[in-house]
Amino acid sequence: MGNEGRNAHGRFLASDLQICTVTEDSATVSWVTWDADISPGETPVGMETAGRLEIWPTNTRGEMRTVDSPADSAFHVLTTGGLKPDTDYSFRATSHGTPATYSPATVLAQYGAQGIVHPEEGYRFRTLAKLSGTYLGTIVVANDLHLGETADGNIIAGFPPAAVSAPGAEPYPTVMTESVIDAATRAGASHLFVNGDVTSENRPAEVELAERLFKAFPGALRTTRGNHDRPHRFSSGAEYAAAPPLAGKDSPGEYSDAFGSAFEPRQKMWVEHIPYGDLRVIGIDSTHMDAAGGTIEPQQFTDIEKELASRPNQPTIILLHHPMTRDAAWSHVGGPAFILNDADMLRLQRLIAEAPGVRLVCSGHTHRARRDTPDLPTRATYLETPSAKNWPTGATHLRIHTDGIYVNFRHAMGDAAFEWARRTRWTYFGLAPLLGLGPVEARNLVVRW
Structure with a gap:
């Protein structure tokens, strides 16, 4: 499963989105782009794409932060820093402009059945509270x-x-x-x-x-x-x-x-x-x-x-x-x-x-x-x-x-x-x-x- 896109290599599926890391001031998101022309019975094969991660305060899209993949890749792991502690953020991950989406297995792992009922919640996270110590x-x-x-x-x-x-x-x-x-x-x-x-x-x-x-x-x-x-x-x-x-x-x-x-x-x-x-x-x-x-x-x-x-x-x-x-x-x-x-x-x-x-x-x-x-x-x-x-x-x-x-x-x-x-x-x-x-x-x- 995934959203279908296309680049010079052919058709791909942008899928397996997951929120890897959330700190007090950063977030790391990963996703994979798969060759869409591989039949379901075959071993999935990755396809290289240009990745982009956009993150913004949930209520203030004007403060968007963007990071691009350093090179085309089938496996994207991108980190955005400079975030505020204890704050709700929304995000979008794309490959050649095609939004990456979750697989059902990832939705259930990260959010349980709630993620199926309210899929929009999967594109949000809250940064950790800031420790005051040294x-x-x-x-x-x-x-x-x-x-x-x-x-x-x-x-x-x-x-x-x-x-x-x-x-x-x-x-x-x-x-x-x-x-x-x-x-x-x-x-x-x-x-x-x-x-x-x-x-x-x-x-x-x-x-x-x-x-x-x-x-x-x-x-x-x-x-x-x-x-x-x-x-x-x-x-x-x-x-x-x-x-x-x-x-x-x-x-x-x-x-x-x-x-x-x-x-x-x-x-x-x-x-x-x-x-x-x-x-x-x-x-x-x-x-x-x-x-x-x-x-x-x-x-x-x-x-x-x-x-x-x-x-x-x-x-x-x-x-x-x-x-x-x-x-x-x-x-x-x-x-x-x-x-x-x-x-x-x-x-x-x-x-x-x-x-x-x-x-x-x-x-x-x-x-x-x-x-x-x-x-x-x-x-x-x-x-x-x-x-x-x-x-x-x-x-x-x-x-x-x-x-x-x-x-x-x-x-x-x-x-x-x-x-x-x-x-x-x-x-x-x-x-x-x-x-x-x-x-x-x-x-x-x-x-x-």
Whole structure:
């Protein structure tokens, strides 16, 4: 679906409009132009067009701001700055004068059924309220890189049809990881946190690739372990033969753990003290040995409890791969077995509720943007953040101020990243935006200390 236009290349459809990022003074909008002459049964192909983004205060069109694509492209990601905080804006995105429109999947993801009933609301947004405190620095949270993976979108046994990298192209997990690192570097981030699923299956070659790519980031980098990074049995395949064994005096000898040797030991929390704002980031390993769901073992819980009790009011961000609310469990197709188990999630929520300095809890795993409702009263915001490697592609940037945090999802940038994004958009029978994009306010918000 999309609005049909024409240029020198032929007929195109301007579609897949989405509001990527809304800050206190800027907005980023993306859309794709598809070859209109490709039949519905064929793989969609992008067509290069000239893009333009127009943004104006909803009640004052005379104050319009316009930005054009630097070059013709099939994938447009345009940003307009100079906006006013806490203000309603309207916008229009066009390719060769043809307005881009939403796909039904994107409408439902960003606005729910309300977007179908009142489609005009989809062409408006409100900038974030302005924090009054001093800017201190930026940290970036990414998740679900899946380095070493070769097919995106499979659930079981090659179903549904997957997206794969173009012949001769750099593997898509590498492309997206490089894009995340480049964006974090350009943002001047002091820290990059990769919140689980660094690798596809914790193979030694995948861990070595991660180490090599991570060296490009000039700041501090920490990881949490995701279910794909769990220890694997040596018997899982010949590729594990050279992997170091799982560390620990009580560890069963049949397991390898290249990830633990290179990054973080299994079921061990860590603390990273950010050198500004008295900010503490706590990373938690929420992985099972042999399952996709989440668990926290007793010793790690003891360590978490001691750390939070030592300074309960210290500004704190918690990272763990698995979502940890019943809201997350029952709103995801994987159900409760896919996230942190019920007893552990409630225990961890109690610890967070007793530590009022914890204001943000970020998880990955579901590859979607969602703001979850906790089961216990708390001042903390619980977020599921989008995957780096599939639609919408990107990472979450946290701009730290003395009185709070701007939380903003940033789309992956660069021609290779755009090419891959176009491919992954059509996974899950074209429903990737519905499953992963999430509401604008789940990707762009203010968290106050």
